[in-house]
Amino acid sequence: MTSIRERNKALILRAASEEFAEKGFAASKTSDIAERAGLPKPNVYYYFKSKENLYREVLDSIVEPLLQASEPFNQPGHPADVLRAYIRTKIRISREHACASKVFASEIMHGAPHLPPERAEQLNAQASHNAACIQRWIDQGLMAQVDPNHLLFSIWAATQTYADFDWQISTVTGKAHLEDADYDAAAETIIRLVIKGCDVQESAPSR
Structure with missing residues (x-):
């Protein structure tokens, strides 16, 4: 059974892939990634610490x-x-x-x-x-x-x-x-x- 942590990380990773693919690393914002994932922005930092780590x-x-x-x-x-x-x-x-x-x-x-x-x-x-x-x-x-x-x-x-x-x-x-x-x-x-x-x-x- 998938845990909430695994589910959220997967949602963020998929959203980040889409965001980075569309805009590139420099132009992508963690707030946009969080919105695309349907999660609060702090969750991105909680699971991945930084945009660089997420990339x-x-x-x-x-x-x-x-x-x-x-x-x-x-x-x-x-x-x-x-x-x-x-x-x-x-x-x-x-x-x-x-x-x-x-x-x-x-x-x-x-x-x-x-x-x-x-x-x-x-x-x-x-x-x-x-x-x-x-x-x-x-x-x-x-x-x-x-x-x-x-x-x-x-x-x-x-x-x-x-x-x-x-x-x-x-x-x-x-x-x-x-x-x-x-x-x-x-x-x-x-x-x-x-x-x-x-x-x-x-x-x-x-x-």
Whole structure:
């Protein structure tokens, strides 16, 4: 059963994600966050102490899902299956954590001044591990000779756009909000581009 404390913190965190995504860190006010959460302003300070701490909590709320998205790279698996799972999860994150994703993207574009160093190290270490996995698959003849880092950058850009540019996507598609089928189509399109474009083998090459 969710406690009142957990419920209130979740309400504030969600409201802060929306506020920071819309206005950025500097322009966001704790009073507006509290109003959006439907709670008194002192509650924000009671649970998070400061706007800076709350902003870091928003960043942390997206870092963990991003790290978990790479879980397929952390265990034995065929590259086609790993890449499919990774791309589908990244699309899901852009859908389920759209506001926090926007906040994270803005933070990175500004040089990550508020991202805790240990979190940056975790993200960089995971990215290096993922790139090493891709390079190993290339060396094994399981996919084409592509630059692993730039492949990852392309996947990040293609999946992240469904959070950062949701207004543009909705405008172009003529929909107020994207539906399950739209996100599924996005994932399958990106998967097809990566699997086919990088000539990822569906099974190990014969000797």
